[in-house]
Amino acid sequence: MAARDYGQYSGITQAMEIVGERWALLIVRDLLVGPRRYGELAAGLPRIPTNILAARLKELQAAGVIRRAPRSRVIVYELTPYGRELEPVILALGAWGFKAMGDPREEQIITPDSMTMDLRTTFRPDVAATLPATAYAAHFGSTELLIRVDGPSLDVRRGDGAADLAFASGPGIRRLIAGELAPDRAIESGVVQVLSGQGNLLHRFADTFHLAA
Incomplete structure (x- = not known):
């Protein structure tokens, strides 16, 4: 074949x-x-x-x-x-590759499906299970995702919607997920822009989606 x-x-x-x-x-x-x-x-x-x-x-x-x-x-x-x-294989490959990711090149983009799988890769259900249910409206360039975390369950869908925290970012979101950039510093430096909701919920996002490089 x-x-x-x-x-x-x-x-x-x-x-x-x-x-x-x-x-x-x-x-x-x-x-x-x-x-x-x-x-x-x-x-x-x-x-x-x-x-x-x-x-x-x-x-x-x-x-x-x-x-x-x-x-x-x-x-x-x-x-x-x-x-x-193949799903656990893809997620394991994503976690392995995440450790080798540097800063994005100018031509590199985020697609809805690639970001959805990156979120699945870095999702920590054990941590999420200890936190209140939270909805995030994330804007990555032209990609809009509604991310709902309810205990150890993760649901990611295309589009916008009601959320506890709405934020915008680009490929630099990797630095937050990798723990290279603290949530407060991510906001101060412009890597993450809070659009609505409480900015301190970005700490919850960073705890929920985390994969050290």
Whole structure:
């Protein structure tokens, strides 16, 4: 199925032959957020060539990782149960990669699905379980997410809405999540801009979403 054949008989080799091609895991990442139409996948991965996206989708389908499904007169791509088993792998990779992240390059952007998965990666349910339920309206450039934390449960959805704290930030939010920047300093330096609500709730956000680099 895969263009790459390592010539070895092992589970890791087999996994790499299925999802080791460029862009494959990012397609899986975005589908972990929810089913997507072809155009939505392309918009979420703005640098992927259309022929590569089509090839990866075909390969992942052949491997039983994703499937095409009709939804309201349109076709969407969604993960199969086998594909959803990749979620802990994606989250672990995200946590591992987070430790190597430096300052963002000028051309790097945040997409709704990439930030949703980053929030899942850094979510600390054990800490959240000790805190009051809180809703955050987060604006990362053109990306708007409504983040609801209720005990150990996390719900992240696109769009705006009623929230205890609304704030705006960019890729520099990584410094807050990594613990490199204290919440008060993040506000003072402009890395985070409080739009409404109590600014001290940013401390709660930083406690709830934290992954030391």
